Amino acid sequence: MKLATLKNGGRDGTLVVVSKDLQSAVLANNIAATMQYAMDHWDEVATPLADLYEALNSGKVDNAFAFHPADCHSPLPRAYQWADGSAYVNHVELVRKARGADMPPEFWHDPLMYQGGSDSFVPPTASIDVFNTEWGVDLEGEVAVITGDVPMGSTTEQAASHIRLLMLVNDVTLRNLIPAELAKGFGFFQSKPATAFSPVAITPDELGTHWQDSRVTLPLSVHVRNELFGQPDCGTDMVFNFADLIAHVAKTRELEAGSIVGSGTISNVDRSSGSACIVEKRMLETIETGKPVTPYLQAGDTIRIEMFDEDGHSLFGAIEQVVRVIPRP
Template sequence: MKLATLKDGTRDGRLIVVKRDSSAYALATSVALTLQNALDDWQRAEPQLRAVAEQLEAGTVQSRPLDVNQLLAPLPRAYEWVDGSAFLNHVILVRKARNAEPPPTLKTDPLVYQGGSGEFLAPTADIPLADEAWGLDFESEVCAILGDTPQGTKAAEAGQHIRLVMLCNDVSLRNLIPDELAKGFGFFQSKPATAFSPFAVTPDELGAAWKEGRLHLRVRSTLNGQLVGDTDAGEMHFSFPELIQHISKTRGFTAGTILGSGTVSNEDRSRGISCLAERRMIETIDEGKPKTPFMKPGDTIQIEALDASGHSLFGRISQKVVKR
């Protein structure tokens, strides 16, 4: 099942069910007005939404052509946005970029931070940039939307709390990060609004591509029309259930919490990058200094994941940097 949120002039939009080929949609407001409403009452809403999806595929419900430009993020705002860093190659490279060593618990204790969730960018929304010196970077990631998740949830049980899967562009301002982290209190100004893919899909919709709590697909990043990354998302060191076990150690999470994988990253350099910080670090290792600039107004980034038939399962994040 594939869900999305249609712009309607309100902050939270209207919930729609999207056809598998992404060509059309049906309103789901008879089941739940918004995706958050559906998540809050998932036991009731989920089978009814599946019924709408079946009718949409069969052509027995009123449908309309889909225009991705009319969509908000699947959750235009959320109770919590928790981002991990489950791809260890990324952790190692970006730590090197700021002359920091990886933590000694790198392979046993996931890194996470809590980002702003009051306003997310639509999949085709511009990325505003007030100052090029801040070092704007894209980060291509996989995300899970959780249902109510109790404190103390173990990895073996955590999969049942994953309601939907989607992609994101976790925008970063790289040149602001070192000074913020030096204060010992974490990210804040260096993490502006995140953008999400047009569609959020149930794990069963992914078939064999969803196993062991990981998305086994390539995540493609296209910068200014050039494919710069075709990275394997299945190489997550920590699975989503393992991340859930980590974050729920001391508190529970409400339905609508979004959990990110961190930047998709592979040791195999031939697969490219999912953020510019990695390319710059590789240049530093190979050539002594970085030469690739961060993003500037006019630059574009597209992020998507294709299935075996070339279909864009989550739709495409397609954004342009604009001067604010």
């Protein structure tokens, strides 16, 4: 099934069920008022929500209305946990190589994770607001899962059973703020502003055969400045699958229902597929020519992140954002 959150209804919005073709929706408030409520009570509400989804797709819902991504917040406007990984180790290796840093061999068998800010996400069509584009504004096209309750110490096999929904991600990064932060030895913070997620979250069964071994096996379409920037395949070169990432987070803590775990930037060893972030292209340019050519995002630049099924239908709707320089308060 497909679920979304409308902006109205307070900070946590209003849950709706969305049709398979993303053309219509129906309120789900008689089942679950918010996405977080649905996550907290998944065993009770999953079947009624699926029944409503089937009725909507069959044209048997009287109170359906047109679905518009611009009316949506991120599926979870805020979450108890947002942990982002680097499952595509090729991406990590490229970035480190370009700045002259060796990659420790353990990165191939022990996932990298950082804990992002989750108190406030931004809607999928909201602007990317910054005070200064000299901070090096970049996008990161990713996939993420929303989990149910995950007990501490869960194995990879156990973790897989707790995956509830999938979303697309734009994990905005301010590249020029990263070096000073990492030099402190304490990880990202200021360099990782608010994240945006796709208008729609979907259950894994919506992917059919393209959900395999806790991986999505479809390309992610990324446009930058209205031009195709990359279509890397999400299943190729994903060293750690989502179950691996969840189990890694759960090694020393439990995850509460509604926790979000991201894949990290989608990246393929085969460079013909392009990139899902600007820094990767800049790193390849640096490796090949000695200096980067492609600029980071500037005021007025646009990005679009989307995924299509084999018939060319959008699965999650698109993340569409424009960079906006705003005055300080």
